[in-house]
Amino acid sequence: MKTLMIIVCLIFLANVAGAQSPDRTKTRIIRNATVLTVSHGTLVNTDVLIRNGKIAAVGQNLKAPDDAQVIDATGKFVSPGIIDAHSHTMMDGSVNECTKSVTSMARTQDILNPTAIGIYRELAGGTTAALLLHGSCNAIGGLSTTVKLKWGHPAADFPIPGATPGIKFALGENPKRTNFNIPGLQPRYPATRMGVEETIRDAFARARDYKRDWDDYRAGVARDEKNLIPPRRDLELEPLVEVLEGKRFVHSHCYRADEILMLMNLADELGFKVRTLQHVLEGYKVASEIARHGAMASAFADFWGYKMEAYDAIPYDVAIMTRHGVVSSVNSDSDERARRLNIEAAKMVRYGGLTEDEALKLVTLNPAMQLGIENRVGTIDVGKDADVVVWSAHPLSVYTHVEQTFVDGELLFDRQADIARRAQLEAERKTLEAAESNKSPAQGGTPPRAPSAIRRAYTHDDDIQDGEDRRP
């Protein structure tokens, strides 16, 4: 018993210590790699110096302090961390607040789970940042959070300071609940694409009135009027006012060309720009219009055909939009796909003839631009955050795997360390399972749960409902 206590104490201390360690501010130098800067081409036999969480220098034969950790990357490749512009990882409870068709008061930031194993697996695939979105249950969904995947840190460290806030819209089959008829549950408005537009229009009409009420009130206060009762603060309408004022990005899930046009026209009418069209699988049909409106696009590489509105999807979508001048990215919308966005980007070389540099941009600089964080991440440039990935082979090659992933200069994934840790975890498991509190009850006891469903590839997560088994 005492030994057990000591071992578990040590393990706990190690974990605690790990979180507090000076690893965060350690100086590191990655030597002799092929560096894919994304901003200024490919540099061979190049070093990258990381200090205080930033990229301090990029060049050949750099000088490094004696206490710097040296990573020999000879034969290896270095790229900026991958940014996933459509993610539902690390969220507690349901990804959707489905009970109303406008839920702009819901905030993904309230339900962040920094211990979700999906975060670690994505780091192991080279993903370092993500746009965490509300699901696509509603025409106007909740507020998004732009995060860095800072595994091991508390939730408060994840949101990127200064990132422009966002909100999720959704068009098409999901907000009109075509595919979700739950017996016993009241159907919810809207049930058609017409109703989806109406819902958005109506919400913004209310937001405009709300803004006017508050402007009037503030003017009255400024005029020193007495006895003014302030209007009610409405957490649903305030984010929409921010959208009208250009302070909040709209990220809208959409599929069909007609609904893409509808939203952009509506936005033009209301005086704002859609920031990103998400999925936008028929974007290729109206690429010019998207470019003219000034929206950006974040789509799947070649995922298609899973529902009617995805039936006209083609893997050339991203390339066509890119050639028409739309800043495009490739996203995952899936814990599983988010582990291999490098391969998804590589597919765009085949489908539509993007160059390797253009393809790599689809998961680095372009999503950074879409999220308004390109001044901090997305390329390997001196002064930017050290969100950097070391690959065993070119990131666009199917044969590559991630060796190390750094976020803000901190080593958050190391393949060798992960492999070395496995035996220790097995030993820990044996010890823990022998502990008193982990023993099964002597008599009685509820029957154990049966194994849960396999989490297959080739899925997307937008429609996760309350209560669905989301155990990893």
Add this chain to the structure above:
Amino acid sequence: MTMLRPKFFLNRRGRRGFRRGTQRQSSSESSAQNSASSAVNRIFGLLLGVALFSLPLTARAQDTDRIDAQITNTPSPTYIIRNARIVTVSGADIDNGILVIINGHIAGVGANISAPAGAQEIDARGLTIYPGMIDLGSNMGLIEVPTGAPGTIDVQELGEMNPNIAAVWSINPHSAHIAVTRVAGVTTALSLPSGAVISGQAALINLLGTSPREMAVVPEAALVIDFPRIGGGGFGGPPSITPEAMTQRERRVDELRKMLRDAEAYGRAQDAYRKDPKSTPRPVTDLKLAALVPYVRGERPVIFRAEREREIRAVVRFAEELKLKPIIIGGSEAWKTATLLKEKDVPVILDSVLNLPLHEDDAYDSLYENAAKLHAAGVRFCISTGDSGAHVRDLPFNAGMAAAFGLPRTEALKSVTLYPAQILGVADRMGSIEAGKIANLVITDGDLLEPRTNIKFLFINGRQLPLVSRHTMLNDQFKDRK
């Protein structure tokens, strides 16, 4: 499917129309009948295409139908492909070689082959020829749109035991998935029905043809069994492992066992009657038992879905007891049972490479590494996407991921070419580039498993196919739109 009926019913009764070799003969055998019915086929195909894909889909899908129809109803051309790097898979690579295709087959492959008369020339300088890829774990052609179009879903029939349900009767040769998949280099797929305990019989099809009969390499290739288990999916959370659940599972296994033993007995009775119809009483026809006879006699393989270690062990035991020829599909924890699988020589169709690890604490690469571990242990396996149809084209990248995590690259290539052919017992016809085999070939400008590689030429059944699919056509339609 009106156009298919006449041929089907004629052939189905005796099932002779689907035996190996008949397919080749059918085009020359009854050519008169063929040209008349081919016109009928074409009209029906067009009408069907319009009907199925009119709203909101463009009518262009019928263009790929036209290609298929044209191709399969014309005499098989002769080709000579020169200056290619040839990756035979079964032997050494040929750096600068020639490949000749005659009558749908590889007539010759090597460094110095003479050109036959009337051969179409293809210059493959700078290109590589690979065998067409084979995916043994799909529902190709059985399902068009999984959500929102239930009329297109023909994967799962009602009832617990459906051995006489055959996927080949339900495959839609005009599914958009067919062309989309083959232009990515996957030439052949096993299409499995699913659900229930005995789901039905899977069909091995080439992705070319205007009827399942034309497509089928082996129309009833394997029996598909979803071995009874507790839990593993469904809304409302998994049930618990109660004694009742275990009893119920055992009961279902017993029912399965009983049916298979009954089939054995049925087969014996049928043989006895055939041998001596005068003195033996005529057994009552039972289509289900009749369908099972070749499988219980070990003549054809039985594919068992099993993911976890316990399930895999149970399946191997069961198959041994009933003297079946098992293949495991799924195999997420196959690496844990590698010794057993090797000992009993049970091959595995790994369709779980890109799945998320089963448990929170599993190593992040536990499923990526599965194939490498099986290879190291000498277990026979192949890699599949496990996808219903739309994403079977992702097959090479599943193999590539396994290669990124320890599987030697040559093995990764074999796991999507030769190994699936061997596992399904069609390695004499496909899976590698050897003289005599069917000319299913994909010619690329790079490594077949790499996403940046482009497919340049495609051959199925020795016919060159244009690299056209629903996706390329929509691309052409819109890419230059101002």
Add this chain to the structure above:
Amino acid sequence: MIMRNVRLVIVSLALMLLLTIVVSWQLRSAAQRHTATDTYAITNARIVTVSGPAIDRGTIVIRDGLIAAVGANVAAPPDARPIDGTGLTVYPGIIDASTTLGIPRPSPTPGAAPGGLAALFASQAAPSATSPNSTQPPGMQPEILASDLIKPGGPEIEAARNVGITSAQTAPRGNVFLGQSAVINLAGDSPQQMIVRSPVALYVGLNPLGGGQYPGSLMGVFASIRQMLLDARRYQEANEIYERNPRGLKRQNYDKSLAALQPVIAGRMPIVMQADREREIERVLDLAKEYNLQMILNGGLEADRLAARLKAANVPVLLSLNFPKRTTAASPEAEPEPLRILRERVEAPRTAGRLAAAGVRFAFQSGGMTSITDYLANAAKAIDNGLSREEALRAMTLRPAEILGVASQLGSIEVGKIANLTITRGDIFDKNRRIAYVFIDGRPLDLRPTAEIGSRGPNASGTWSLTVNLTGSGNEKQEFTAMLSLQQRAERLTGSLQGQLGSGTISAGTISESDVNFTVPITFPGPGSQTTDAIFTGSLAGNQISGTVQIVGRGAGTFTATRSTVPTSAPAPTPSPDR
């Protein structure tokens, strides 16, 4: 003449005076029935006062429900009933800092349990009550008062007392705004006699509403809490402005939910929020900080990881003693449990010691444990894992009293405080201690073996009046009554039915927690009527069972059963660890 009037007046006055004296005497008696049996003196006992040093051998005198005297040299008064405390230790009565004691579980409406997909959308936490004329849906009503819902007695309260718990904070059940809690003594024939203080704190939960009602997700729950707090602030502000000068201003609608939130947003009433994991605790601390609320943390499994923040924000913790333990039976087929959960179970007993070391104020609560005997056992475990005995005892007595604002009445043994005492043979944290006496409000209680009643939940034994209502059409009689006699042994139910549905013996009767199932053959009245099986599925709450019934070959219906007599014999006992 005048003399006669004066005499009349004097007599009337005298009569009135006499009447007054008699009446007031009666009233006084009613209020303080100073009977001869209410004074006790426990002599020669070890007395752990908690507020001061322990008294190795001393006497404690109880009178009128209060502690009249305590000390080493206190003499037992002659009118006191003596209790020999030799070998006994007297502690202040244990306070369970967070429960639902005394608040009946809401009875499920028949047919309300949807299956399959719809079940996913049913809420897990049905609210204890619905407030009339509320602007908010049930589950979102801060105006609900525990004191309105409390019912005295019941198996849970009995079970708690049997392990030495004398008072508790009790709060309604629900989803988001659960209602306002009360501190109760676990004895008394009426709610009024039980309530020590009400309201104490507003309980806020993070459980989404079910059935497609907003909020249906955790995100929605947070948003709705924020919106209500903002609305409450504005309600106050708007009402103030309106009150000052209503002319020209639109009247604000009366909203009792927002009115109920006023003490909370003013910081006068604390808000109790449930959170166990580090990120959950951070969320609720952030929310409290955002709205400047005085917060009490309920649960606190991983509170030690945020000890510094809790200390700095002066947030006390109601630390759950319901340590996570493995409840599933071993099975070779079971999937491995995540390391995270295995670690959590081993770590849980350590939290208390770490909080104490960091100077965070905390009190123990039972955390909804199904077997209340675990309360002291787990407190002992916490001591084994780094918590001092003194701190542990304090966390069960004076600390909860302080946190809940009843420290002047409860929590320690001091003259003038309410005489709630837990008296043990052996140290209270020893495995072999026995509860010798429990005093609540100065009266000793009958203690029962803790085995079946409390730990197994509701007991279905007894005679019940059964009413069955069948759905159907036409002129057939639909309602039938019968007498149902049930005997419960562990999880098996036996018994019989007699009445308008004929006579029959129960088969396949089971009870698990409060789920009751049994099958009984019934015969409908009327000639030529055949006997058929009726399958009853229901839920037991207190003295009521209600649910659905399936009659083979006839159809379905609903039933209710009300207990008319309590079991005359105790159910089969299993060995109790305490005796």
